[in-house]
Amino acid sequence: MARVLFGDRNPCAKLPFTWYADEKQLPPIADYNIRPTEKTGGGFTNGRTYQYFHGDVSFPFGFGLSYTTFAYSNMQISSKAVTPNDTVAVTVDVQNTGIKAGAEIVQLYASAPNHDGLDRPFRQLRGFAKVNLTPGEKKTVSIPLDLSELYFYNNDGKVIYDPGEYIIELAAASDDIRLTDKITLSGARNLTLQSVSAHPGATVLYVDPDDPTDPNRPVTLTADVSAVLVDDTFLNLSGSGVQVTYNSSDPAIASVDGHGLVTGLSFGVCTITATVTYNNSTKSTSFPIVVKPTMKVINSGLAEDALSVSGLIPTDGVLHPNRIENRNHSVFFSALFGLDMRMDYLADIAVFNPVITWGYDNFDPVGNYTVTVDLPNFAGSEAYLFDMQKSSYTKIEAETVGGKVRCAYDLDKNIYLVIALPGVIGNVSLSKKVDINDARMILQYLVDKIQLSPYQLALGDTTGNGKVDINDARNVLQQLIDKIGDFPRIKFEMDY
Numbered sequence: 496m497a498r499v500l501f502g503d504r505n506p507c508a509k510l511p512f513t514w515y516a517d518e519k520q521l522p523p524i525a526d527y528n529i530r531p532t533e534k535t536g537g538g539f540t541n542g543r544t545y546q547y548f549h550g551d552v553s554f555p556f557g558f559g560l561s562y563t564t565f566a567y568s569n570m571q572i573s574s575k576a577v578t579p580n581d582t583v584a585v586t587v588d589v590q591n592t593g594i595k596a597g598a599e600i601v602q603l604y605a606s607a608p609n610h611d612g613l614d615r616p617f618r619q620l621r622g623f624a625k626v627n628l629t630p631g632e633k634k635t636v637s638i639p640l641d642l643s644e645l646y647f648y649n650n651d652g653k654v655i656y657d658p659g660e661y662i663i664e665l666a667a668a669s670d671d672i673r674l675t676d677k678i679t680l681s682g683a684r685n686l687t688l689q690s691v692s693a694h695p696g697a698t699v700l701y702v703d704p705d706d707p708t709d710p711n712r713p714v715t716l717t718a719d720v721s722a723v724l725v726d727d728t729f730l731n732l733s734g735s736g737v738q739v740t741y742n743s744s745d746p747a748i749a750s751v752d753g754h755g756l757v758t759g760l761s762f763g764v765c766t767i768t769a770t771v772t773y774n775n776s777t778k779s780t781s782f783p784i785v786v787k788p789t790m791k792v793i794n795s796g797l798a799e800d801a802l803s804v805s806g807l808i809p810t811d812g813v814l815h816p817n818r819i820e821n822r823n824h825s826v827f828f829s830a831l832f833g834l835d836m837r838m839d840y841l842a843d844i845a846v847f848n849p850v851i852t853w854g855y856d857n858f859d860p861v862g863n864y865t866v867t868v869d870l871p872n873f874a875g876s877e878a879y880l881f882d883m884q885k886s887s888y889t890k891i892e893a894e895t896v897g898g899k900v901r902c903a904y905d906l907d908k909n910i911y912l913v914i915a916l917p918g919v920i921g922n923v924s925l926s927k928k929v930d931i932n933d934a935r936m937i938l939q940y941l942v943d944k945i946q947l948s949p950y951q952l953a954l955g956d957t958t959g960n961g962k963v964d965i966n967d968a969r970n971v972l973q974q975l976i977d978k979i980g981d982f983p984r985i986k987f988e989m990d991y
Contacts, residue, residue: 514555603622700759740770764783923955
């Protein structure tokens with residue numbers, strides 16, 4: 496500030512607002528109109544801003560000081576007969592006529608044919624450019640003027656253009672007009688696309704839910720695309736001359752048809768893109784889609800003899816694979832729903848396939864019990880203990896030992912369910928089915944080309960020997976050509 500006051504620095508900034516001479520000139524604070532409005536007792540208010548204000552100002556919009564002076568000359572407009580679809584270049588020569596180096600901000604204003612400051616503004620800023628000049632130096636400044644910006648709204652809220660003669664002004668401030676010229680505007684604007692947007696309502700789809708009509712587990716969604724034209728009106732996407740296309744970045748994860756219906760096919764993440772073409776203009780929009788498997792209870796697949804118990808257990812105690820015959824049972828529904836919500840925060844939620852639960856009824860644990868469950872096609876180390884009385888989850892720490900996943904947990908007198916999250920043996924690519932990519936990934940892992948997560952390693956252990964080796968790649972290939980059937984079973988062992 497001191498350097499500016501003593502002339503060591505030359506200011507060049509301009510006011511971005513109008514400094515009114517007296518606040519009493521302004522309309523009441525509750526009057527939000529910038530145009531002058533009719534007063535109750537007659538006459539009009541002064542309006543607001545440099546566009547409509549009719550009173551005195553202390554400092555006008557665009558005002559600024561400098562320790563030097565500037566001269567404007569040789570104003571040129573590249574075209575005088577224009578339409579709203581055109582852009583013209585307005586040029587002017589600016590010279591520093593003072594003794595100090597400085598910068599000038601050249602301001603370009605446009606005034607409509609009927610610029611009375613009532614229905615149409617006195618002038619509107621349509622562009623500006625800053626130029627640095629040493630004493631005596633002259634430069635040519637060019638400012639583009641986009642004629643599509645010379646629009647107004649009518650009483651119906653539609654964009655209109657006033658045909659006729661417009662005054663184009665080059666100025667040092669809104670009240671310091673240096674040069675003027677005129678252009679003639681005629682014709683209408685070509686209605687091209689301004690923007691395209693999608694409002695799908697959801698970004699998560701589910702594969703194979705128990706109830707395809709469940710609004711909380713949608714299997715499809717509609718992209719719900721809308722397009723806005725340059726006149727701020729919506730385009731009828733089914734109208735003549737409109738082309739709408741849809742694309743999925745990975746159709747194996749989610750497909751999209753010609754009507755914008757998106758269907759989840761396999762778990763993963765992909766992007767849906769909608770493209771609209773109209774009147775030689777094209778705009779696109781996109782949104783992500785997450786496809787998740789549905790956590791659901793398998794009502795069969797575990798035989799009663801698949802579960803064995805060792806240790807002391809009360810004679811009236813019953814430990815069994817819980818089949819949950821009534822899937823709408825509120826307790827079990829809340830258990831699965833709660834786990835589903837928790838798993839939303841895990842990056843590999845999609846690898847979890849159907850949920851198998853088992854529990855016990857009507858006995859108070861008084862010691863530790865060892866429970867071994869023989870689960871077909873289970874490989875992995877994710878298990879949760881659900882306290883049915885407290886409706887709370889605890890993740891069970893698991894350790895893979897010799898092809899088994901062993902978990903230990905101390906039980907109190909509450910009622911629990913243990914929920915295991917099985918995957919597909921051999922499916923290290925996590926695509927929900929075994930294919931050639933799984934054999935390729937196992938081989939790449941064996942030669943240190945890629946790393947596999949503990950969960951993928953568990954799935955890749957097709958032989959059940961607790962490790963991934965060349966035999967697992969061989970097993971995958973043999974199954975693909977129907978040389979072998981199912982992979983060996985893996986046991987899930989838990990200590991209570």
